[in-house]
Amino acid sequence: MTGEPLLTVRGLEVHFPIERGVFFRHEIGRVRAVDGISFELRQGETLGLVGESGCGKSTTARAIIRLVQPTAGEVRFLGHDLATLDEETMRREVRRHLQMIFQDPYACLNPRMTVEQLVGEPLRNFGLSTFGLAGTGDLRDRVTELLQLVGLSPRHLDRYPHEFSGGQRQRIGIARALAANPQVVLCDEPVSALDVSIQAQVVNLLQDLQDQLGLTYLFIAHDLAVVRHISDRVAVMYLGRIVEVAPADEIYDLPLHPYTVALLSAIPIPDPAVQRSRHRIALQGEIPSPTKQYQGCRFADRCPVKIARCHTEDPPLVEHRPGHVAACWVTGPNGLAAGAMGGRAD
């Protein structure tokens, strides 16, 4: 199922400067949205990327596809370093192989374009249609084919986005992303804006398409249940860093990082009896500001199992089990000691 690394991220940083001054702008601080993360996407796999709001998941995806300029690090893909590649080469040689599905199906479609124009846009931009004009047979055929691929009907060709439901719009977004036959698709919370009933349809569609077209996904979500369902491996992000990466099932069964443990305990279980009796860990304190500079572990301020070393030394990602890495001084191959997290019954 999974093979060679297709896309490799090394030490990626995205910092947004905070500037003041009307005439002489000067930097007074930085938001460290992504602060040195490394991972690889292997051929044909789905890597889930989870974490709470504001931890830098979306920024990571946007930096890979260069919607924001990375501050440092490299992104190796198809023999290029996307972090430093010029925009022209990026557009001509990379973009059609690296696509993105956006979170908000309402905002990511131009309201003034018909479905045919929307789905035909990448074909035209990448020069993949003979004539390139909406309404010509060649383009229309390919658009029809794409619509059928994502479960829409050719009747929808001449409609506008506002005439569709959220799920249908997300299907249009998926058709657009797939139009150029990409190898890697970055899914930026593709189902977060949808009703629960529609989420399953869209997730299943994404899985079907992966099997059919051999796609590689980076699947960003904050819903751990969805991620578990679709992912082969899961990476957990906290405050601009990856704190744990593991095979999907293992991370749910044996989380090594205390943050992952806390995150998992926040998943609601649709069984009142279980839900009432289980131990839940409520993290103390707000999520700290990403403008702060850290010497030690970023999670130390909120961590229930921290030791003195956590405040002074930054823990590296260590492979505790095969294919399972975590960045924590306290944890070991068998996870944290039972009861160490100080869970409480609700």
Add this chain to the structure above:
Amino acid sequence: MAATAPEPDDVPSDGPWAQAWKRLRRNRMAMAGLVVVLAMALSAVLAPWIVPFDPREMERWTGALAPGTRHLELCNEMVVERGKAPRPQDVPTAVGKAAVDGAAHVWRIEVQDEVTTLLRVTVDGGKIQQIGEGGKRHTTLEIAEDEFIRVKDGGAVVRVPVLAVGGVLPAPAPQQAGRFVVMVERVKRPPEAKRTVEIALGTDGKVTTVTSAGVPVDGEMRVRAENVRDTSLDGARIEHSHPLGTDQEGRDVLARVLFGARISLLVGIVATFVSLSIGVFYGAIAGFAGGRTDVFMMRVVDVLYALPYIFLVIILLVAFGRSLVMLFIALGLVQWLTPARVVRGQILSLKRREFVDASVTLGATPWTILIRHLIPNTMGVVVVFTTLTIPAVILEESFLSFIGLTVLFRGEPIDSWGALVDYGRNALGGDGERWWLLVFPAAAMSLTLFSLNFLGDGLRDALDPRQKGRG
């Protein structure tokens, strides 16, 4: 393959424009405005077919005629010949119309032959210097009550009691500066020279027979329309009707208002198109580029905003000539500023929208994004601006005409509505006895400006992004 998603009802597709049109149709004032504007534009385009008069054609002897006045067509002539249509067909009007209605007619026409004497009139600086008749010279020449004068080959006959040295030649004379000689005919029409001519017209509109006083005529016969009585058409005399009266030069006011509409609307549309094109592109580029480029470009706009624009326009027109092109440049220079600002603001907010990011990932170049995604999304604002800028430009041009800066086209002042209103104000008379010269052009202008503003307001409501539903 995934299951087909639930379908919305199979209603015909509604684009954003179709939705706006639906909303606009519910706005009565805007629709009334739209109807008036379209009617005005249509009659401006069709002006030559609506009124039979050239707006510049002067019939000075008539003076200013009140609205509804009908008067005789005085000087046109018609040539009839067997086997041919009467020429020219459209003159005199009533006869011409009868000739082309496809039915057979017999025109019984009373023709008055005339006796003419030639006068040699020397004019200098618009004043009569000499009047020569045969070998004699006159200082004053009485024209009898049954006599007329007419500039030879110049057209119209004029009733004047007297021609005098030092006076003005009342007939339309060649427009020449300095000293020149005009040949003037003194026309007498003896009652005994009256005869009846019968012209029979076939269904093809061609003359079958012509008889004069009962005697058949062969070949060409010239009939002066002023003396024609078409007894076959209820005995009606051939008349011109001026529903809105004429001005002091004898020009038809309706014709002038309609042809004025052509000029005013043309100026409004062209200047608006020029200024909006500049404004949209300038604003779009500033907003899209952002940063220092944006700041620099917008400061330029601020500086131009600060100039007193009407002085700017006046200075430009005075310095570079009052040509139509200069007027477009002067008005365009002023009017592009506001759309540039508004479009820039729109682009600034639009370029942060997610569909722009989506387009970038789908391989769009910055230029594609600007042209295909951003500018089309500002079109709602641009349409509203168009309908509000056209009346503003019309008003400005009228103001310039009103203060005497009438724009020249091919050396002649253009008769825009503003120029007509200015003329009407001057010709009004102490008691407002020539009110129609001011009221009709002013009414046409006000009605059009009001309508355009109502339409603009209606469009703004119809295209208001706040009303756009998300589902």
